[in-house]
Amino acid sequence: QKEVEQDPGPLSVPEGAIVSLNCTYSNSAFQYFMWYRQYSRKGPELLMYTYSSGNKEDGRFTAQVDKSSKYISLFIRDSQPSDSATYLCASWAGNKLTFGGGTRVLVKP
Amino acid sequence: SAVISQKPSRDICQRGTSLTIQCQVDSQVTMMFWYRQQPGQSLTLIATANQGSEATYESGFVIDKFPISRPNLTFSTLTVSNMSPEDSSIYLCSGSSGTNEQFFGPGTRLTVL
Numbered sequence: 304q305k306e307v308e309q310d311p312g313p314l315s316v317p318e319g320a321i322v323s324l325n326c327t328y329s330n331s332a333f334q335y336f337m338w339y340r341q342y343s344r345k346g347p348e349l350l351m352y353t354y355s356s357g358n359k360e361d362g363r364f365t366a367q368v369d370k371s372s373k374y375i376s377l378f379i380r381d382s383q384p385s386d387s388a389t390y391l392c393a394s395w396a397g398n399k400l401t402f403g404g405g406t407r408v409l410v411k412p
Numbered sequence: 413s414a415v416i417s418q419k420p421s422r423d424i425c426q427r428g429t430s431l432t433i434q435c436q437v438d439s440q441v442t443m444m445f446w447y448r449q450q451p452g453q454s455l456t457l458i459a460t461a462n463q464g465s466e467a468t469y470e471s472g473f474v475i476d477k478f479p480i481s482r483p484n485l486t487f488s489t490l491t492v493s494n495m496s497p498e499d500s501s502i503y504l505c506s507g508s509s510g511t512n513e514q515f516f517g518p519g520t521r522l523t524v525l
Binding site: 335337339344345346347348349352391395398399400401402403404405 | 453455517518
C-alpha cells in the first residue's frame, strides 16, 4: 500500500464547475499537507500548504484536512480551462515529502 | 517563494555516459532535494542534498549511480552515471527554506539512447 493514495483520473468537468480532488494517507507521522499543480512539461507549483485539520482558503482554492480519517481534499471553485493540469497531493514527515500519484484534471470550455 | 532554475532543460545522451544536472536557487534554502519523475507518473525522491556533507539517499538509489554535490546554500548538482535507457526520465530539483514548503525547478528531461 502506498503511503499517499490518489485517484489518477482523468477528471473532466465543464468550465465553471467545482473540481473536487481527494487523497488518503496511511502514515500518522505526516504533519504537513500540500497540493501542487503541474502543467505538462513543467515543474510542480505549490498551491496550498496546511498543517492542522480544517479548511484553508486561497482565492478559488480550498484545502481541507481531516487527520482523524487521514483524508485531504482540494476544491477548485469556478474552474477555468487554465486549471487543466495534474494535481499532486503531498505529505511531509521525517524531513521529506511523500507524493500521491497525481490526478489529471481537464476543464472543458 | 524561491525561484529555482535547472540546466540543462533537456538532453539526449548515449548509453554508458554520464550527465551532470545543475540546480540554482535565487535565495538561500535550508534543504535541497532531487526527484525523478517518469512520464505520467508521480515524483520519487532520490536524495536530500546536504551542504558540505554526503547526500542522504532513499532506498533504491546509491551514490555511485547518482552522485550529488551541494557546495553552498543555493547550488546543487546531480550526476546520472553510466546511463542506460532505464534512466530516461525527468529529474527535478527542489528547495525548502525550513517551513516545509518545497519549491521545484522546471525539471531536466533526459533521454538515454
